[in-house]
Amino acid sequence: MATEKITMPQLGESVTEGTISTWLIKVGDQVNKYDPIAEVMTDKVNAEVPSSFTGVVKELTANEGDTVAVGELICYIDTEGVASSNEASENKSTEAEPSKSTEVDESMKKRYSPAVLRLAQENDIELDQVTGSGRGGRITRKDIEKIIASGEIPKATTTAENKETIQRSSSKSVETPNEKFVATQAGDLEIPVKGVRKVIADNMVKSKQEIPHAWMTVEVDVSELVKYRNAVKDSFKKEEGFSLTYFAFFVKAVAQGLKEYPQLNSMWAGDKIIQKKDIHLSIAVAKENELFVPVIKHADEKTIKAIARDIYELAMKARNGKLTAADMQGGTFTVNNTGSFGSISSMGVINHPQAAILQVESIVKRPVIINDMFAARDMVNLSLSLDHRILDGLVCGRFLSRVKEILENMNEHTTNLY
Amino acid sequence: MPVMSYIQAVTTALREEMQRDKKVFILGEDVGKKGGVFRATDGLYETFGEARVLDTPLAESAIAGVGIGAAMYGMRPVAEMQFADFIMPAVNQIISEAAKMRYRSNNDWSVPMTIRAPYGGGVHGALYHSQSVEAIFANQPGLKIVMPSTPYDVKGLLKAAIRDNDPVLFFEHKRAYRLLKGEVPEDDYVLPIGKADVKREGEDITVITYGLCVHFALQAAEKLAEDGINAHILDLRTIYPLDQEAIIEAAKKTGKVLLITEDNKEGSIIGEVAAIIAEHCLFDLDAPINRLAGPDVPSMPYAPTMEKYFMMNPDKVEKAMRDLAEY
Numbered sequence: 191m192a193t194e195k196i197t198m199p200q201l202g203e204s205v206t207e208g209t210i211s212t213w214l215i216k217v218g219d220q221v222n223k224y225d226p227i228a229e230v231m232t233d234k235v236n237a238e239v240p241s242s243f244t245g246v247v248k249e250l251t252a253n254e255g256d257t258v259a260v261g262e263l264i265c266y267i268d269t270e271g272v273a274s275s276n277e278a279s280e281n282k283s284t285e286a287e288p289s290k291s292t293e294v295d296e297s298m299k300k301r302y303s304p305a306v307l308r309l310a311q312e313n314d315i316e317l318d319q320v321t322g323s324g325r326g327g328r329i330t331r332k333d334i335e336k337i338i339a340s341g342e343i344p345k346a347t348t349t350a351e352n353k354e355t356i357q358r359s360s361s362k363s364v365e366t367p368n369e370k371f372v373a374t375q376a377g378d379l380e381i382p383v384k385g386v387r388k389v390i391a392d393n394m395v396k397s398k399q400e401i402p403h404a405w406m407t408v409e410v411d412v413s414e415l416v417k418y419r420n421a422v423k424d425s426f427k428k429e430e431g432f433s434l435t436y437f438a439f440f441v442k443a444v445a446q447g448l449k450e451y452p453q454l455n456s457m458w459a460g461d462k463i464i465q466k467k468d469i470h471l472s473i474a475v476a477k478e479n480e481l482f483v484p485v486i487k488h489a490d491e492k493t494i495k496a497i498a499r500d501i502y503e504l505a506m507k508a509r510n511g512k513l514t515a516a517d518m519q520g521g522t523f524t525v526n527n528t529g530s531f532g533s534i535s536s537m538g539v540i541n542h543p544q545a546a547i548l549q550v551e552s553i554v555k556r557p558v559i560i561n562d563m564f565a566a567r568d569m570v571n572l573s574l575s576l577d578h579r580i581l582d583g584l585v586c587g588r589f590l591s592r593v594k595e596i597l598e599n600m601n602e603h604t605t606n607l608y
Numbered sequence: 609m610p611v612m613s614y615i616q617a618v619t620t621a622l623r624e625e626m627q628r629d630k631k632v633f634i635l636g637e638d639v640g641k642k643g644g645v646f647r648a649t650d651g652l653y654e655t656f657g658e659a660r661v662l663d664t665p666l667a668e669s670a671i672a673g674v675g676i677g678a679a680m681y682g683m684r685p686v687a688e689m690q691f692a693d694f695i696m697p698a699v700n701q702i703i704s705e706a707a708k709m710r711y712r713s714n715n716d717w718s719v720p721m722t723i724r725a726p727y728g729g730g731v732h733g734a735l736y737h738s739q740s741v742e743a744i745f746a747n748q749p750g751l752k753i754v755m756p757s758t759p760y761d762v763k764g765l766l767k768a769a770i771r772d773n774d775p776v777l778f779f780e781h782k783r784a785y786r787l788l789k790g791e792v793p794e795d796d797y798v799l800p801i802g803k804a805d806v807k808r809e810g811e812d813i814t815v816i817t818y819g820l821c822v823h824f825a826l827q828a829a830e831k832l833a834e835d836g837i838n839a840h841i842l843d844l845r846t847i848y849p850l851d852q853e854a855i856i857e858a859a860k861k862t863g864k865v866l867l868i869t870e871d872n873k874e875g876s877i878i879g880e881v882a883a884i885i886a887e888h889c890l891f892d893l894d895a896p897i898n899r900l901a902g903p904d905v906p907s908m909p910y911a912p913t914m915e916k917y918f919m920m921n922p923d924k925v926e927k928a929m930r931d932l933a934e935y
Binding site for chain 1: 786787811862863864891892894895934
């Protein structure tokens with residue numbers, strides 16, 4: 191036996207309620223489906239309410255004269271036979287409930303609304319330490335407002351537990367909570383990290399954290415090259431209108447080396463290594479607080495003069511802020527002219543996703559032993575940083591040896607500027 | 609204070625304004641002897657006579673046009689469109705003439721006319737007796753659109769509309785006519801056009817709506833209050849021009865905003881409300897601005913199941929409000 195509800199039916203358009211004028215049944219009466227059970231009066235019509243079920247009247251929930259809204263309960267009827275559909279569905283829903291609540295959904299925990307972010311910043315609240323009451327563990331504006339009202343504001347502290355979160359989140363962005371502990375004191379200058387500085391920071395973090403760097407340095411005797419370049423540099427400047435730098439020769443030599451050892455001209459692409467056919471050399475150009483890496487396209491196909499011109503033009507563009515995105519795209523290997531700052535040894539950070547970077551250090555006159563005799567020679571260090579996922583010492587050693595060989599053999603007889 | 613229905617508040621406001629000002633007159637289809645198909649003008653013909661309660665031919669463009677002409681001559685016509693759906697033949701008169709008259713004549717002429725029209729569904733009225741047409745007029749500077757939600761607001765705002773020196777569209781929800789009852793003061797009060805009204809104070813979510821949906825939102829809010837969720841409900845009352853200040857204040861209050869209309873969703877007035885909030889309240893928002901509206905279907909269907917699917921009701925509103933509260 192099941193109990194069914196009978197509600198006030200809709201008795202015409204714009205009618206929202208009805209008044210029970212007469213009950214045609216009483217508790218305990220047997221009724222059949224469609225039997226009239228009550229007379230109802232509205233401001234438009236008078237009508238009989240039929241029973242929707244066959245059964246015994248159990249309870250009348252409204253009295254004669256009561257006004258009842260459409261859809262509200264007026265009486266209960268006990269029906270015979272199968273359990274009512276209502277009860278069945280209720281059972282179902284209770285069964286389904288527990289399995290739902292066992293898993294805690296935290297998918298929205300780190301999704302912050304503008305209001306939450308603003309309030310957290312204004313009140314210096316560490317959001318990692320706030321428990322969210324919203325859907326998916328989301329921290330709501332109300333959660334933050336409650337914290338502010340309570341005065342117990344969770345801030346970052348250097349407990350072991352926090353260090354863990356720092357490590358986890360630091361791989362995602364430079365702005366690790368760690369840096370927030372660095373306090374500014376009177377007289378200190380605060381420089382906001384944004385624009386190019388931010389891009390550099392993000393790229394460096396990505397490179398350093400993702401790429402397993404290894405290093406290798408060779409010493410190159412460029413006495414002949416120095417002699418050659420010094421002999422022609424003035425006439426070159428006069429004729430061409432721009433300087434013939436050592437760097438152009440190094441770029442040329444590296445491009446040649448890459449052609450012979452294409453393994454170094456590669457990209458890391460997660461599940462594969464892509465060996466690039468074109469040799470586009472990124473060169474690092476510094477400008478006050480900014481660093482750009484414009485690209486010399488097809489460096490292997492260019493003369494030393496053409497490379498010198500590219501270097502000159504890209505450097506001018508960088509200094510005048512005229513570099514375009516196209517100027518900086520497509521690099522496959524980076525040559526960094528650290529020697530221009532006087533450096534004699536450095537370990538470069540690889541320009542992600544390239545496989546290696548070569549630092550060309552200062553050319554320094556040094557005593558060197560040749561044939562068991564001291565000689566004054568122009569020496570330069572070439573320092574290579576390599577992505578150890580892509581490259582190993584052997585191939586890099588061979589590459590450096592080859593570049594060294596090319597450079598040591600650059601002189602007026604072997605090397606054409608044009 | 610007497611309790612009266614929404615439609616009684618309409619009749620009361622009309623009667624009082626006609627008594628107060630001899631220039632006020634009514635024109636429309638069946639508004640005279642019959643007292644209107646919804647009986648909004650019931651008894652006015654008997655009191656004020658056929659010269660002030662005019663039965664017109666079935667020509668809405670003429671009803672609006674006659675009203676505009678009379679208004680320009682200094683009368684204060686209250687035109688009735690029998691159903692808002694029937695306003696379409698009069699759109700040219702309303703938008704091209706009434707709305708632009710003051711601007712076009714450099715203030716020499718004006719159109720102090722009120723156009724009343726019952727709108728909205730939920731009464732088994734089907735395609736041509738259920739529409740919400742406000743969005744058509746809601747980007748026409750020169751027009752004002754009032755859509756009250758309670759008998760109290762009806763009386764105060766209809767009086768304000770009649771006394772306004774420019775054209776006002778006054779849309780009354782036909783289902784609200786006999787559904788909604790409320791206390792209405794006997795005195796001669798006027799409510800400001802262009803001002804929204806907070807119908808319920810709350811801290812958890814903000815609901816911004818107008819017309820009959822205010823009533824649904826209030827009902828749902830009572831259910832939510834049992835679960836400790838307090839809704840803040842703003843009734844726009846005037847939907848053009850919008851009360852931006854009140855919208856911004858209400859949105860900022862909770863940062864979780866639900867906008868409700870019975871109109872088709874795309875291009876409805878609540879889209880404009882959402883834009884105002886997006887422009888002004890970004891850093892106070894705690895959830896995406898939610899819109900609950902009718903489907904983008906040409907009109908309210910006749911089949912009861914389909915009508916129910918289309919029409920707003922307290923259950924749909926409650927579900928949307930609860931959903932937003934939990935976000």
